[in-house]
Amino acid sequence: MKIFLKEHIPLIVLTIVQLSIILLVYWLEGFSSIWVMFYVVFLCVCLFVGYLIYRYLSHRSFYSILSNPPETMNEMQKNDDLTVLTEALENLLEAQYRNYQYQLRKWEKKQQDQLNFMNQWVHQMKTPLSVIELIAQDADDERIDSIAEETDRLKNGLEMALYVARLETFEQDFIVERVSLLTVIESVIDENKRYFIRNNVYPEVKVNTDLEVETDKKWLRFILNQLFSNAIKYSAGSKENIKISAFSREREVILEVKDSGVGIVASDLPRVFQPFYTGENGRKFKESTGMGLYLTHEVCKKLNHNITLESEVGKGTTVQVVFPSRYSR
Secondary structure, rough: OOOHHHHHHHHHHHHHHHHHHHHHHHHHHHOOOOHHHHHHHHHHHHHHHHHHHHHHHHHHHHHHHHOOOOOOOHHHHHOOOOOHHHHHHHHHHHHHHHHHHHHHHHHHHHHHHHHHHHHHHHHHHHHHHHHHHHHHOOOOOOOOOOHHHHHHHHHHHHHHHHHHHHHHHHOOOOOOEEEEEEHHHHHHHOOOOHHHHHOOOOOOEEOOOEEEEOOOHHHHHHHHHHHHHHHHHOOOOOOOOOOEEEEEEEEEEEEEEEOOOOOOOHHHHHHOOOOOOOHHHHOOOOOOOHHHHHHHHHHHOOOOEEEEEEEEEEOOOEEEEOOHHHOOO
């Protein structure tokens, strides 16, 4: 109703002005019967009000749509009292909706093609890297060791790119199962043993063998890889152990990764889980991409795990992954 009245305010004002002019002309011409003039005004007002009522009733669905926009196009098609104007509006909206759907499908296909290309490219690049790794294993040369180190970096970068692509279709790419936390941790440590040795830091694991959680094993390995990689990178050369522990608290299982590295300045802590944010450490460590913690946080959120981070400059960083009560044993 409000939209209807606002739309017809100019018409109402125009009608009042017209009646005033007509009455003024009659008066100036010497037509002195005021009751007849009022009768004429009354008839005009009745006709005008009747016209407004007819217009509102015939366009009621139109104004209802404008006041309460439908969530789907099907809701618009339920109106049986369509006028020429409302029908034209419906046709316009349907045309725009079809164009929107077409553009959306086109962009979805484009994005899917890019994801498929990314996955295919990553898998293709893994083959030559595996060959280089095999060659480097049998050689005893500092230059070969450097090549092996760079190969590890390339491999980690490709793995991150692959997981970024998979994150878009996460709901189709995870299986929740009960897994042994210690088994997964030891497996990830074994994958990163050269990285530990090369940077003179070593893992110190304190996890009970019977401690289990329900999660996706593949994505948990990704989380641990990112946490271990950060802990090693930012405590390289310190010769301090990276402490990996897990314990139960009430009905929660808490996984903790603690290093004694450079730490993170307090001003950077609120933004460490934002994409591409590297902060002050990003200026000191060229390998920082700002994506590791962001992806870890996103994966934890999708798995309904909680991740927190505490850090102090010069003393190190502690990251905790909390498995909710229904995931604890």
